[in-house]
Amino acid sequence: MARTQNGTGVRIQDVAARAGVSVGTVSHTINHPELVSARTRRAVERAIKELGFVPNQQARVLTGAASQVIGLVVLDVVSPFFMEAARAVERAAREAGHVVILCNSDNDPARESQLLQILGAQRVRGALLTPARTGQGGDRARIEAGHLPVVFLDYQTAGDDCSVSVDDVAGARLAVEHLLELGHERVAFVGGGQGLRQHVQRAQGARDAILAAGLDPSTALVEITQDGLGIQDGVLAAEHLLEGELPTGIFCGNDMMAFGVYRRLSRAGVKVPDDVALVGYDDIDFAADWVVPLTSVRQPTDQLGYLAAQLLFEHSAGDEAHVHRQTVLQPELIVRSSSTRGGRTGVTIVG
Amino acid sequence: MARTQNGTGVRIQDVAARAGVSVGTVSHTINHPELVSARTRRAVERAIKELGFVPNQQARVLTGAASQVIGLVVLDVVSPFFMEAARAVERAAREAGHVVILCNSDNDPARESQLLQILGAQRVRGALLTPARTGQGGDRARIEAGHLPVVFLDYQTAGDDCSVSVDDVAGARLAVEHLLELGHERVAFVGGGQGLRQHVQRAQGARDAILAAGLDPSTALVEITQDGLGIQDGVLAAEHLLEGELPTGIFCGNDMMAFGVYRRLSRAGVKVPDDVALVGYDDIDFAADWVVPLTSVRQPTDQLGYLAAQLLFEHSAGDEAHVHRQTVLQPELIVRSSSTRGGRTGVTIVG
DNA sequence: TTCATGTATTGAAGCGCTTCAGACAGTATC
DNA sequence: GATACTGTCTGAAGCGCTTCAATACATGAA
Known part of the structure; x- marks a missing residue:
């Protein structure tokens, strides 16, 4: 043929x-x-x-027609969080007759610029970007390198860029406030992904909540950071926690790590929620179905992706009147039995 | 600016x-x-x-240069299985200096042709495709519609196309043989996704195993099909099963459904594996970490994606000597405690 | 000096499409 | 009958690039 x-x-x-x-x-x-x-x-x-x-x-x-392709650069293709967002982006794209190039920066700034360069060379209509690591303004430079309209996804920018993000500080505060309200006076934050912005902010939120409650972070908050973001990293974090005096409330930067923490704790005979209250982040599908249904911070993932894509279409429409807009979405705490003592299943929302 | x-x-x-x-x-x-x-x-x-x-x-x-873009059309962007494969495709693409357009057909043939059309219009270098539903040869037509080199992913083709697939029939056979060896004489197959090819073949494999053991499928095998593929569909399937005489071995078309089945069964006081042995499919990350670690059929997902992408590059290199090749990968049964009676944790491979 | 032989560089054609200025009817207006 | 439209259709220019034939300039050989 x-x-x-x-x-x-x-x-x-x-x-x-x-x-x-x-x-x-x-x-x-x-x-x-x-x-x-x-x-x-x-x-x-x-x-x-x-x-x-x-x-x-x-x-x-x-000849000047607008491209039907947009780029989406995320930190990790297999993360359920990003994939749900990606699905929403795909839906928005489809509705606009577009198609999505999905890229994976692996949280590596070098790879990220390379990808933006490629997307630029493809003359895509624009790109959605979750910036790798903390770039301290280097971000802007990298974006300019791509010379294409960019909307930031899950990353809050200052006024001169478009972005749609979820308030990670607020989410973490919700989680830790919840633990404090339950009477826990010593809590741990388990974060992952070296320098991963989202987790850095969640750690901040945890600290804020501790401070707001009039407690001293140096005694009331144990911070543990792992390299990765998976179940295994949660296991390792729990290992650390077991070495000292175990906090009675543990807040994890994501659900996977929370599962790992749970796994290691129960192997050590520690009961959740009786001995330790556990809270995760992301409220992935599994959270509701875990051995002990997991209390978790739910992000409006779908909205995140959809809005970002729409903003990009608007931004790249070449409309001179376009003003950069920052949307910050609010997360929500879903309380389940992993945090409510004595087996009480204080379920706020059935997951 | x-x-x-x-x-x-x-x-x-x-x-x-x-x-x-x-x-x-x-x-x-x-x-x-x-x-x-x-x-x-x-x-x-x-x-x-x-x-x-x-x-x-x-x-x-x-001006004639080869495109740096390939398309990947899968049935579902959020499925962990496809996303792992996608990650491998992305890796292969990156190594070749390419980039991937990820599309979601939602298992809908119409959407699939539309996507192939778009990819064709983009003049991508080629596409990896998991065909939607059972198209009975209509597939070929749809592909031609796109006029681009296609390698089938997770779908076995006859001789005149390139494909990389995993033997679903064999995988299901492994699972059911395992149950039969454990002494279960009446097993159920829980499948999902109306007409979803993979599940149709897994059902076939289940039947094969029953027959090969000299049993009568009409009495020894209970087949249940749900519309979807999620936890909830597993719950519904279990509901059905609980209405009659419960089989002692249950094989599910994927792990999510297995989780759902587990959930419903334990709510009904049925113990896994003591009362019922449960086997899933895909061996997603969670399988090893489920309440009762789940016996599951593991697919070489990474290899699947990587090989398919490589085959596409080869296929689309314009090499006249290229011969269509079909690669069929073999799945592997990972035995965990959800199937081994009496709490014995007969773990073959630590997940 | 004149050729041949390279090596460096150029200009134009062409990839497949859109668009814009014109051409060419066919009507309507005066 | 001349003029101005209006509705259709055409041809060529141009989008940003690659490539190929042609040119220009050295260099060494005869």
């Missing part, structure tokens, strides 16, 4: 020849049918169908 | 002007540096850097 290098070999001029009109007319029937008589339009449409003509989008974009 | 519609407004001719050479020379220093004297090369490189020139990939492709 002979194919030209770029897919279907039929070009607009083949269609024109077949329909007995000029290429301009074919182009018009595709893009401005109102300029073409019904008769020719039908002829052209027939020729298109017969030849299986699919306009070359690259050529189109080259 | 004035930007042209397609990103950086710097064109090759701007670079040429800046460096005081012709566009041809600039192009040469980028693509065939050996044709350019060291002196001019340096000058051009400097101009490129100073202007932040990024070649327009669309224009490049238009």
